[in-house]
Amino acid sequence: MPTRQRAFLILASLVLLAALSFGFALTVGSFKVSYSEVFASLLGREGAGGDVVLQLRLPRAIAGFACGGLLALAGALMQVLLRNPLADPYVLGISGGAGVGATFAILIGLPVLGIDGLAFAGALGAMFIVFGLAHGDGSWTQTRLLLTGVIVAAGCGALVALMLAIAEEHKLRGMLFWLMGDLGQSAQWWPAVLALAVALTLSIPFARELNLLSRGMMQAQALGVAVDRLRYAIYLLASLATAASVTTAGSIGFVGLVVPHLVRLATGNDQRLLLPASVLAGGSLLVLADTLARTIIAPQQLPVGVLTALIGVPVFLFLLSRQPK
């Protein structure tokens, strides 16, 4: 168990990592901007690269950081809620629901705002369907919740496949980029930032109770946790965090699964440290990955979800193989 000082030290170094990732994101790109120019434009002074930094790169980096943080936080919360290390933000069908909403919006030719709106509506729809079905008999167990989520996700996947099949040729690319996760399409960065601030503020005070919940529902209740209320709250919070991220940037994979595991491996499973550390690490990772995604084969852009998956798969397999028996 980390002491309070050690927790602060770890968080401080992760803040530094986040700052570095922003520095990288603001300076690198097909249009070269030096560090001094970046600082000048951030301080409001006019410069050659000012517009590129302030209008294009900074909003995108902020949106990326918020989405990465939201996904990592939601992943950590889902893993506690389901007591399953393999859970991620998408396991309960939230991204599937958003995917159905977004592809449908693209199919009928709605503008960006419409796509975002339907994606969010789809995410909320999936959340309520899973909750309603899993809660139906009042048992609301982890297995039932997990199975319901997986089935709803599978159903959403089928609907998305159907819409891909009947979509006109020129709409396919937009749909695919959305489904793979892409920060280039994010219209607004502030909803994700707001969601991240709210989710973190609401979950941190319950971190020690989450520690107990990860050890089992009965044990947690016996030790003084109001288990039912806490579980509803985490489900709602993790779902909304996922919905906010998916609406902003599509379903970016692996951040929500791998980042909590990486942090857990480095710092242990104390949620008081794990939650904020996951947010910082997840945000930084996504900013770095997105910067790579738009520079590797510039001026072509890759969807960032492809990169996070390409980085995430080997890292996760490595972690899994070295997990103690």
Place this chain on the structure above:
Amino acid sequence: MSRPLLETRQLCVTVGNKVIIDRLDLNLAAGERLAILGRNGAGKSTLLSTLAGLRKPAAGTVLFAGDDAAGLHPRQSALRRAWLGQFQNDPFGSTVLETTLTGRHPHLGRWDWETSRDAALARDALSAVGLRGMEDRQIHTLSGGERQRLAIATLLTQEAPLYLLDEPLSHLDLNHQMAVLELFAGTARNEGAGVVMVLHDPALAHRFSDRALLVHGDGQTEIGPVDDILTAATLSELYGYGLRQIEDRGHRCFIPE
């Protein structure tokens, strides 16, 4: 304290449509030890978790020190009773000391971190169950018996006046079985703790309890001082298997026919 640590009034417990406890009135005073015996599946664990306030009774009430358990916040309940469940697996890693410190949760405020005093309490509890020196071990490397003793150490760290123990001897070797029973006997004697334990060995129940509650599984229960109720006749009927009773230096022993 004059109010009993644990009290039930007309308590009914059901599983599905099956009534396992029918209108049970029970009182447990400070320093008293009660053993619960019954066949597999008779509902002993269900009864114990109901007594712990973790499961809603079908009817009747459970009271901790005079207050209805249903009306207490889980944290309040956690300060009045400690509950030992049957062994569970942990999906995430954790050290022995971290696990022991979870017992301090009801004593800590929302923003508090465990202090050195909490750590000292946890280390004392680990000493009491013979796990001193294993503080930094990962819990999944422990044996079943060590895991069980760790759960008991966590319980001690909780510092509640009432212990509800579901098969506290499972996975333990003979030496540790006696050590654990002596430990709770000492807590009851010296600190006035109340102890309710589900046991499978009537001889140990006779030796380490004041009273015994026999759960027949069909709603019927019998309760009484161990000398009166733990006899070859009642136990043969309870388990559905003939038993012979042998006395040796004040201890009772039961041998299957």
